[in-house]
Amino acid sequence: MSTPVTASSPLGVFDSGVGGLTVVRALRDLLPNESIVYLGDTARVPYGSKSPDTIRRFSMEDTQFLVSHGVKAVVVACNTATAHALPVLQATFRVPVIGVLGPGVEATLADPSCERVGIIGTAGTIRSHAYQHEIAMRRPDILIEARATPLLVPFVEEGWTDHPALKSVLREYLKPMLDKGIDTLVLGCTHYPLLxxxxxxxxxxKVRLVDSASTCAAHVKASLEQNGMLRTTKGKPQLDIYLTDHSEQAENLAKRFLGTDFGKVKKASL
Amino acid sequence: MSTPVTASSPLGVFDSGVGGLTVVRALRDLLPNESIVYLGDTARVPYGSKSPDTIRRFSMEDTQFLVSHGVKAVVVACNTATAHALPVLQATFRVPVIGVLGPGVEATLADPSCERVGIIGTAGTIRSHAYQHEIAMRRPDILIEARATPLLVPFVEEGWTDHPALKSVLREYLKPMLDKGIDTLVLGCTHYPLLxxxxxxxxxxKVRLVDSASTCAAHVKASLEQNGMLRTTKGKPQLDIYLTDHSEQAENLAKRFLGTDFGKVKKASL
Incomplete structure (x- = not known):
């Protein structure tokens, strides 16, 4: 029943919601000839506040959905899912599974002058200690100051990305890291590029920003090149967007994150 | 397999998350001799931003769970679920199903001097026009100003219920209704009692606050009295709390909403 996976097959991308479309946007900028199947699990969004077991179960179902659509690689465009589920996804599925976290860490450490790193993300991402662990493993000398910043996603989704209340919230969230003199701030959530x-x-x-969407897209490109899996087919690449729950609000948000209009959203049942 | 429902059976209460525990708190204040089974669908929280179909499907599963635990009545302690699913729940299940919305509307209109009503709630609740419709049907002369206020739940969950940023957010949300001279503000979300x-x-x-948790509890009490279903059994009433996803964060929040500690949370699979 399944078609064989080739270089012409689409990339699969999933996220708990529509925030992962910032990664799709970065992928389309870097790899304009690739077809993409996107799955947003909008019926169960957000993952960030849920337990590791639940996040892993949801991520397995999301990946299975993409694999059944014949994708050549799966991009986990969700920091929470990457932090909790990447190893089990990589051990379970035969296609390459790429997370947003590793590329973000690489980009963070690529600057040799980096000494003090702040990390912000959802409660699930920060609680997993995945960023902290990855950075500390490679550069044990680096000072790390991480903080869960759960109010940022709601502000982005409300569209209040320049509101005085958001500035006040950010000042409070960032104060402890700025007091410690961070030189780099890792935006550990796919919503944050809009901030x-x-x-x-x-x-x-003073502070370099590392955003996980664009660093992830660069990593996917390198990986496809290395494996000879870039799509060379002529003909317009396709973008298929599946959501597990479809509302007007999700569609409007999706357009903001993708930065452009798109065809009809399809309903996915997991 | 099912035990017959009697006056000694527990009340069932469900919500998309742990916010509905403000209703449980109000029920325990008014009806200290009742046992309660609470279900929080924390694996799929929030419902407020999801589509009507999805909200109805989730609510049916939640109610089925409570009914299978032998409850004598089901309280829908979630404004979004009440707004979208109450009629289908009442048509499907044999036990009485009571929502938070009707009692809130009754309490709003109980004051004969009420002329201009503001309503705040999640996107799902406000978009359903359920409060607006109920009020307009009974009192077509009343001015209604409703607004979705999706940032309030995240602030309550962050515990920042007295933060300057929250004041700034509230000022912006409430300005249009205050400009119109509202005399009553309906808190159409079970998180809002903490505000x-x-x-x-x-x-x-100047402005009377109507909170859906305490008005709902008063309605449940009246309904049990009317039907001779008050628990008269001696012995300590039980409180069982089931969550579909269990995290430390959910448990801490649950304690804040309930206003007291409780026994072990049980895991529910829907």
């Missing part, structure tokens, strides 16, 4: 303009204004040149 | 102290300070005596 970059405000963060740049608030932090100025 | 009452701040709202009272911000709004003073």
């Amino acid at each position: 970059v303009p405000l963060l740049k204004r608030m932090l100025g040149q | 009452v102290p701040l709202l009272k300070r911000m709004l003073g005596q």
